[in-house]
Amino acid sequence: MSKPTLNAPQAPVRRTIDIVNASLKRRHAQERRFRRIGAIAVALGLAFVVLLFADIVGKGYTAFQQTYLQLPIELSAEKIDPAGTREPETLSTADYMAPIRAALRQQFPEVTERRELRQLYSMVSVGAPQFLREQVMENPDLIGTTQEVWVLADDDIDMLVKGQIDRHAPEESRRVNDRMLGWVEHLEEQGRIEKRFNTIFFTQGTSREPELAGIAGALMGSFYTLLLTLILSFPIGVGAALYLEEFAPKNRWTDLIEVNVNNLAAVPSIVFGLLGLAVFIGFFGAPRSTPLVAALVMTLMTLPTIIIASRVALKSVPPSIREAALGVGASPLQTQFHHVLPLALPGMLTGAIIGMARALGETAPLLMIGMIAFIVDIPSGFTDAATVLPVQIFLWADSPERGFVERTSAAIIVLLAFLFLMNLVAVLLRRRFERRW
Amino acid sequence: MYAWTLIVVLLMVMALAYHLGRKRAIASAGGVTQINTLHSLPSYYGLYAAIWAGLPALLLMGLWFGFQDQIVTSLVTANLPAEMLDGQSSGRVGLILNDIKNLATGNIVSATVTPEVQAAADQYARLARIANWAMWLAVLAVAVGGMAYAWLRTEPQMRARNRVESIFKFIMITFSSIAILTTLGIVLSVVFESFRFFQMISPLEFFLGTNWSPQIALRADQVGASGAFGAIPLFTGTLMVSLIAMLVAVPIGLMSAIYLAEYAPRNVRSIAKPVIEVLAGIPTVVYGFFAALTVAPLIRDLGALAGLNVASESALAAGLVMGIMIIPFVSSLSDDVINAVPQSMRDGSYALGATQSETIRRVIIPAALPGIVGGILLAVSRAIGETMIVVMAAGLSANLTANPLDSVTTVTVQIVTLLTGDQEFDSAKTLAAFALGLTLFLVTLVLNVIALSIVRKYREQYE
Numbered sequence: 001m002s003k004p005t006l007n008a009p010q011a012p013v014r015r016t017i018d019i020v021n022a023s024l025k026r027r028h029a030q031e032r033r034f035r036r037i038g039a040i041a042v043a044l045g046l047a048f049v050v051l052l053f054a055d056i057v058g059k060g061y062t063a064f065q066q067t068y069l070q071l072p073i074e075l076s077a078e079k080i081d082p083a084g085t086r087e088p089e090t091l092s093t094a095d096y097m098a099p100i101r102a103a104l105r106q107q108f109p110e111v112t113e114r115r116e117l118r119q120l121y122s123m124v125s126v127g128a129p130q131f132l133r134e135q136v137m138e139n140p141d142l143i144g145t146t147q148e149v150w151v152l153a154d155d156d157i158d159m160l161v162k163g164q165i166d167r168h169a170p171e172e173s174r175r176v177n178d179r180m181l182g183w184v185e186h187l188e189e190q191g192r193i194e195k196r197f198n199t200i201f202f203t204q205g206t207s208r209e210p211e212l213a214g215i216a217g218a219l220m221g222s223f224y225t226l227l228l229t230l231i232l233s234f235p236i237g238v239g240a241a242l243y244l245e246e247f248a249p250k251n252r253w254t255d256l257i258e259v260n261v262n263n264l265a266a267v268p269s270i271v272f273g274l275l276g277l278a279v280f281i282g283f284f285g286a287p288r289s290t291p292l293v294a295a296l297v298m299t300l301m302t303l304p305t306i307i308i309a310s311r312v313a314l315k316s317v318p319p320s321i322r323e324a325a326l327g328v329g330a331s332p333l334q335t336q337f338h339h340v341l342p343l344a345l346p347g348m349l350t351g352a353i354i355g356m357a358r359a360l361g362e363t364a365p366l367l368m369i370g371m372i373a374f375i376v377d378i379p380s381g382f383t384d385a386a387t388v389l390p391v392q393i394f395l396w397a398d399s400p401e402r403g404f405v406e407r408t409s410a411a412i413i414v415l416l417a418f419l420f421l422m423n424l425v426a427v428l429l430r431r432r433f434e435r436r437w
Numbered sequence: 438m439y440a441w442t443l444i445v446v447l448l449m450v451m452a453l454a455y456h457l458g459r460k461r462a463i464a465s466a467g468g469v470t471q472i473n474t475l476h477s478l479p480s481y482y483g484l485y486a487a488i489w490a491g492l493p494a495l496l497l498m499g500l501w502f503g504f505q506d507q508i509v510t511s512l513v514t515a516n517l518p519a520e521m522l523d524g525q526s527s528g529r530v531g532l533i534l535n536d537i538k539n540l541a542t543g544n545i546v547s548a549t550v551t552p553e554v555q556a557a558a559d560q561y562a563r564l565a566r567i568a569n570w571a572m573w574l575a576v577l578a579v580a581v582g583g584m585a586y587a588w589l590r591t592e593p594q595m596r597a598r599n600r601v602e603s604i605f606k607f608i609m610i611t612f613s614s615i616a617i618l619t620t621l622g623i624v625l626s627v628v629f630e631s632f633r634f635f636q637m638i639s640p641l642e643f644f645l646g647t648n649w650s651p652q653i654a655l656r657a658d659q660v661g662a663s664g665a666f667g668a669i670p671l672f673t674g675t676l677m678v679s680l681i682a683m684l685v686a687v688p689i690g691l692m693s694a695i696y697l698a699e700y701a702p703r704n705v706r707s708i709a710k711p712v713i714e715v716l717a718g719i720p721t722v723v724y725g726f727f728a729a730l731t732v733a734p735l736i737r738d739l740g741a742l743a744g745l746n747v748a749s750e751s752a753l754a755a756g757l758v759m760g761i762m763i764i765p766f767v768s769s770l771s772d773d774v775i776n777a778v779p780q781s782m783r784d785g786s787y788a789l790g791a792t793q794s795e796t797i798r799r800v801i802i803p804a805a806l807p808g809i810v811g812g813i814l815l816a817v818s819r820a821i822g823e824t825m826i827v828v829m830a831a832g833l834s835a836n837l838t839a840n841p842l843d844s845v846t847t848v849t850v851q852i853v854t855l856l857t858g859d860q861e862f863d864s865a866k867t868l869a870a871f872a873l874g875l876t877l878f879l880v881t882l883v884l885n886v887i888a889l890s891i892v893r894k895y896r897e898q899y900e
Contacts, residue, residue: 045768270822270849333602
């Protein structure tokens with residue numbers, strides 16, 4: 001055995017720094033990978049937002065326009081008002097479809113066969129006579145003249161003109177056959193087809209015909225529901241928050257209330273619908289499908305949101321305000337109502353607006369209480385049968401007609417616009433009144 | 438006469454009472470110069486009178502609205518000829534009563550109108566009219582009586598402020614108890630109806646049966662009269678959709694929260710975070726539309742390209758879109774807890790030479806784990822209770838399957854389907870919806886309680 005000599009090559013001492021250095025490359029690669037995964041996740045999240053909005057807007061923007069056909073319509077006095085009295089009753093019961101059909105026949109004199117004629121007539125919406133009637137009733141002098149009138153086109157023609165139905169697709173896979181396509185192209189050449197701003201969409205109730213369907217009824221339903229919800233839930237929410245935050249003694253009852261509020265905020269909304277059905281409709285006999293019941297359900301649903309937000313707002317008011325008020329002799333209630341509440345109000349309003357925004361988009365519980373009914377009339381009160389915007393979207397999304405796809409998307413755009421507006425107001429309110437103490 | 442008119446009239450009476458009470462207080466003190474002899478400010482005497490005028494009347498009105506319909510209905514029912522009700526199920530009686538009410542209010546009636554029904558409808562309309570007038574009289578009488586009472590009680594020594602304040606306090610206590618009443622209402626309504634359901638269908642069959650076809654015939658002689666109420670396919674369907682949703686939401690939500698909290702420059706964070714949170718504010722019906730009309734056809738086409746047979750309403754489409762919806766829940770809750778981890782723990786880890794990702798994975802995530810788990814549990818409860826996406830995109834057939842490309846149905850879908858058709862309150866079909874609702878409520882309640890307590894414990898740990 002020879003002694004190891006000093007200059008013999010030694011096994012290198014494994015110092016920590018070497019271990020670290022050896023692993024650095026791998027670890028840095030790992031670091032980069034991890035970071036990239038994070039960036040991808042964020043990008044995916046953003047992509048979903050963009051995709052969702054692009055999809056909805058892409059599908060829906062065309063619904064804000066509606067196709068009209070220009071037809072020279074002869075409003076003969078013998079047909080509409082044979083007695084010549086111009087009485088509103090006679091005018092409103094007259095047949096206005098006949099002159100429109102006559103005008104169509106006049107445009108295409110070569111069409112004589114019955115089946116073809118039926119197709120020709122189907123180019124005009126079944127609602128077209130109603131608008132013609134309104135025009136005539138407004139201006140009875142039109143009777144006896146021939147007027148160039150823009151009449152509402154059927155939804156299939158509308159889809160074709162907007163390019164939603166591919167003209168070059170084979171005839172059998174197209175809802176509009178070659179003959180009708182020919183007529184449409186003929187009218188287009190003459191400049192008798194025009195797309196105009198879709199006022200029907202904003203002024204009418206729903207309909208089975210896409211070209212006649214509007215969101216006015218649903219908007220009014222949503223308006224009444226939200227108004228009543230706000231009237232009920234804001235005072236109740238603020239009162240509850242004030243009590244829980246400022247007055248409540250720490251005991252089992254208030255603990256129970258607190259646990260309850262937090263849990264209610266996370267109960268699935270459909271369960272509130274069951275509650276509304278069993279208690280408000282089943283037990284108290286409140287009228288079904290009305291904004292009244294909807295608002296009661298929504299109130300219970302939004303209360304936790306408002307209570308929680310209001311408590312946060314109350315917490316942010318510094319104790320010195322309370323102490324000063326109490327110090328000059330205000331009673332506890334005066335302190336709260338005269339000094340703390342006004343300072344906390346912007347925060348509470350923000351919470352209320354956010355709660356209202358959620359209530360505006362809520363659908364499931366309203367299906368339970370019968371808001372799914374098909375209601376054409378625009379509601380004019382809290383106890384009229386009504387539907388609301390999201391439920392209308394749900395109903396339209398279920399309709400098979402091609403024309404409803406764009407109208408559903410357009411209704412969604414309107415809904416999102418309202419939500420955006422409400423959130424904007426909430427943010428501005430917060431910015432404007434937020435105080436740092 | 439509309440109820441709203443009555444409310445407006447009542448408000449006017451209250452305003453009058455306020456004015457009178459205030460004036461009376463000043464007069465009883467001996468004029469404006471002497472009001473320092475009053476116990477409270479004059480406006481409190483006014484408020485006192487207004488409360489006495491308004492509160493009892495409003496309470497009476499609320500009670501009247503709550504019970505008028507029941508009382509009138511029972512009076513009408515009692516007057517119906519006995520042979521109309523004998524041997525009828527309570528569901529049939531409900532239908533008859535509905536017809537009577539519709540007839541009375543001039544709506545469309547489902548059955549032919551017999552003279553008895555017509556008579557009952559007339560009686561109903563008459564009673565309702567009488568009740569309405571009686572309510573006006575009673576409410577206004579109570580309002581004026583209350584005002585008079587307060588007016589007589591007004592004297593300089595009366596502690597008006599204290600009384601008003603204690604009434605306000607009482608009102609606030611009532612308001613805060615509404616949360617409890619709501620929970621109580623939910624529990625009672627679903628438990629009561631579920632109890633009736635479980636009297637017809639044994640709980641064993643409901644919770645362990647694998648066949649769900651709730652179409653019960655209305656009459657016993659119809660074909661296929663007995664429905665099957667085995668809810669296992671619904672539970673598995675719900676679990677599958679939720680699982681797919683969580684598989685989408687948890688990785689994306691968690692990783693984006695980590696990236697935004699730890700890596701992203703301030704300006705990226707200030708834009709990306711609110712934009713992602715936009716996803717949380719979009720109504721679920723919009724997601725449902727997106728799932729049914731965009732994602733489902735896309736998946737079906739992709740599946741067709743790959744030679745797979747995808748149902749047009751697949752669990753995958755619903756789950757994916759639900760996952761997108763849940764991303765912001767996971768990400769903002771995780772973001773909160775990650776930011777709550779004290780900086781000293783990060784600094785300690787860096788000082789030992791760990792890279793940023795190692796710090797995150799070995800230090801921050803373990804420290805934040807309870808909070809993250811709590812957030813994920815909340816998200817799961819949200820996924821289970823989500824309704825519109827699955828109603829619009831998941832389908833109705835109760836398949837017991839593990840294939841995400843198949844159509845499945847969920848608990849919430851079935852609740853909606855069972856309760857939105859024409860319904861009778863007594864059939865097992867309708868009651869089944871409440872049993873499902875009870876199950877849903879209990880499961881989400883347990884998840885929420887666990888999640889909230891975890892999150893709260895976690896917060897306390899670092900505060």
